[in-house]
Amino acid sequence: MTRAPVLDAATASGPMQSRYALLINPFYPKDPNASFGKHVLTPTLALTSFAATTPEHWEVRYWDENLLDGRPPFVPMPEVVGITVHLTFAKRAFELAHWYRSRGSKVVLGGLHVLSCPEECAPYADALAVGDGVQLWPSILADAESGRLRPKYTAAYESDYRQDPAPRRSMLPRKSFLTTTSLIATRGCHNRCGFCYLATDGLRMPYRMRDPGQIAAEFAADGQPYAVFVDNNLGSNRAYLRALCQALRPLNKIWSAAVSIDVTDDPSLIRIMALAGCTGVFVGFESLTDQNLADARKKTPKAGDYGRRVRMLHEHGIQVNGSFVLGFDHDRKDVFARTADWIEENRLECVTFHILTPYPATPLFRQMEAEGRLLHREWALYDTAHAVFRPKNMSLEELEQGYTWMYQRLFSHASIWRRRPADWRAVAPYLAMSYLYKRSNRFWRLLIKHHLVQFAWRPLVELTRLRHVRFREELAASERLTRPGAGVVAAGV
Numbered sequence: 001m002t003r004a005p006v007l008d009a010a011t012a013s014g015p016m017q018s019r020y021a022l023l024i025n026p027f028y029p030k031d032p033n034a035s036f037g038k039h040v041l042t043p044t045l046a047l048t049s050f051a052a053t054t055p056e057h058w059e060v061r062y063w064d065e066n067l068l069d070g071r072p073p074f075v076p077m078p079e080v081v082g083i084t085v086h087l088t089f090a091k092r093a094f095e096l097a098h099w100y101r102s103r104g105s106k107v108v109l110g111g112l113h114v115l116s117c118p119e120e121c122a123p124y125a126d127a128l129a130v131g132d133g134v135q136l137w138p139s140i141l142a143d144a145e146s147g148r149l150r151p152k153y154t155a156a157y158e159s160d161y162r163q164d165p166a167p168r169r170s171m172l173p174r175k176s177f178l179t180t181t182s183l184i185a186t187r188g189c190h191n192r193c194g195f196c197y198l199a200t201d202g203l204r205m206p207y208r209m210r211d212p213g214q215i216a217a218e219f220a221a222d223g224q225p226y227a228v229f230v231d232n233n234l235g236s237n238r239a240y241l242r243a244l245c246q247a248l249r250p251l252n253k254i255w256s257a258a259v260s261i262d263v264t265d266d267p268s269l270i271r272i273m274a275l276a277g278c279t280g281v282f283v284g285f286e287s288l289t290d291q292n293l294a295d296a297r298k299k300t301p302k303a304g305d306y307g308r309r310v311r312m313l314h315e316h317g318i319q320v321n322g323s324f325v326l327g328f329d330h331d332r333k334d335v336f337a338r339t340a341d342w343i344e345e346n347r348l349e350c351v352t353f354h355i356l357t358p359y360p361a362t363p364l365f366r367q368m369e370a371e372g373r374l375l376h377r378e379w380a381l382y383d384t385a386h387a388v389f390r391p392k393n394m395s396l397e398e399l400e401q402g403y404t405w406m407y408q409r410l411f412s413h414a415s416i417w418r419r420r421p422a423d424w425r426a427v428a429p430y431l432a433m434s435y436l437y438k439r440s441n442r443f444w445r446l447l448i449k450h451h452l453v454q455f456a457w458r459p460l461v462e463l464t465r466l467r468h469v470r471f472r473e474e475l476a477a478s479e480r481l482t483r484p485g486a487g488v489v490a491a492g493v
């Protein structure tokens with residue numbers, strides 16, 4: 001889980017197959033503190049989204065190096081290789097690009113890192129795709145076919161999102177993910193926090209929404225009981241979320257999504273989400289210190305009100321996976337124990353921690369650079385598991401050790417037990433999920449390697465769906481909630 005497959009320099013290439021495009025999600029090392037399970041929870045849509053626009057006379061294949069099946073295929077050699085690039089695995093993407101280019105393939109690089117650092121990526125590519133691949137991919141292939149590939153293609157995220165085709169999920173290895181139904185209904189966010197990639201210079205991403213009916217149809221078509229919305233913030237436009245829930249409700253399936261905590265401003269919306277199958281939300285609380293939130297320019301309720309809002313979600317059977325950023329300027333050494341205590345008190349079922357990371361071309365990066373606090377530009381370490389800047393009120397070592405301690409404490413037997421749901425009927429599935437998801441990294445490696453992820457998780461997911469359908473019926477029958485704490489376990493979120 002930490003070393004990329006070897007790219008043997010001596011390996012000869014196979015014969016070139018024209019009109020064949022290979023799409024690669026490069027390898028990245030997994031943080032041993034966090035769960036390996038999250039990497040196979042649901043696939044990224046980076047490649048499947050634009051793969052759907054491939055013309056019929058082209059063959060297109062998918063290769064995710066993180067599924068431990070070895071290096072990407074080269075017999076036959078693809079005419080075009082498309083690689084998605086994030087800063088954490090940029091180096092691996094460049095190695096792959098070099099290997100395929102030196103054997104005659106045309107390499108197209110796209111994704112977040114190409115958007116924020118195009119000059120760095122250009123030497124490794126025949127063509128860069130800057131921005132929305134869905135708009136660019138057909139012309140890239142047409143130009144490759146006619147031998148007129150241009151060095152750079154650019155598209156803003158401003159087209160009518162409803163015109164995009166559904167992602168091509170049929171190309172995914174179904175057995176290798178807990179669910180292949182990664183859904184995306186919206187792009188953008190009403191916030192622009194200074195540390196978020198959405199604040200990258202030159203990125204214009206107004207909040208765009210697909211038709212709720214399109215999303216429900218995609219969910220139904222993939223045939224899975226559980227979907228994960230990979231939207232940055234599914235709750236940015238509440239009227240839209242309400243309409244989406246109405247379209248999802250008849251499916252009797254379950255789903256989870258990232259929302260900002262202000263979605264709880266409207267309790268009736270939380271009820272509608274529960275009735276539509278929402279069993280878990282991923283919430284970026286970021287910090288329990290209001291000054292940190294203000295510095296990050298995050299428009300959010302006061303941290304003192306977070307607990308009440310978490311209770312509201314729990315009362316609707318919605319689990320909370322909280323995301324916390326460590327190392328803000330107002331964080332001192334006490335931030336670790338204070339945050340851990342709060343998480344246990346409020347019984348958050350799942351948590352992820354991130355060391356504050358200034359992504360290139362964001363306001364936070366500029367600020368850290370201007371203050372001379374950046375330690376280096378080794379992007380592989382910009383993975384939110386390493387401190388890459390000098391923190392203000394603690395040492396570098398204290399920040400990194402505090403981060404590791406948070407995972408050790410929150411993934412411990414005692415903490416898992418302290419955070420069990422108030423409703424005793426939900427305790428057994430919660431424990432099963434917690435142990436499988438958070439304490440089984442060796443087991444995960446085996447499941448991934450032997451393509452058993454879906455097989456192992458399916459019973460738990462199906463059980464969760466059935467429990468939720470029953471819970472929903474009770475919720476619908478009662479005008480108001482009479483049974484606080486009716487938690488329903490959402491697998492893996």
Ligand code: B12
Pocket residue numbers: 025028034038039040041042043044045046047049050081082083084085086087088089108109110111112113129131132133134136137184196197230231232354359383384385
């Ligand atoms: C699914 C997901 C994951 C999955 C899968 C990741 C993977 N690489 O396989 C899991 C859960 C494993 C994961 C893990 C992590 N993730 Co993540 N993840 C996401 C998430 C929620 C959705 C990605 C997605 O499907 N987007 C939708 C697609 C359609 O958008 P897109 O990727 O931008 O692709 C479009 C264009 O960029 C372009 N394009 C992209 N690639 C290519 C290639 C070609 C050839 C072309 C033509 C076009 C093209 O076309 C696409 C269509 O427009 C995003 C947030 C988000 N909403 O994007 C975060 C996000 C990508 N993750 C992020 C991070 C930080 C991580 C972690 C490092 C966090 C951690 N500490 O654990 C880890 C480690 C992964 C790693 N090292 O990269 C950050 C990256 C920030 C940055 N500047 O790089 C994001 C943006 C979240 C955030 N708000 O900060 N992640």
Ligand code: SF4
Pocket residue numbers: 189190191192193196197198232233260284298
């Ligand atoms: S609320 Fe979340 S998705 Fe929106 S800008 Fe802030 S960090 Fe990014």
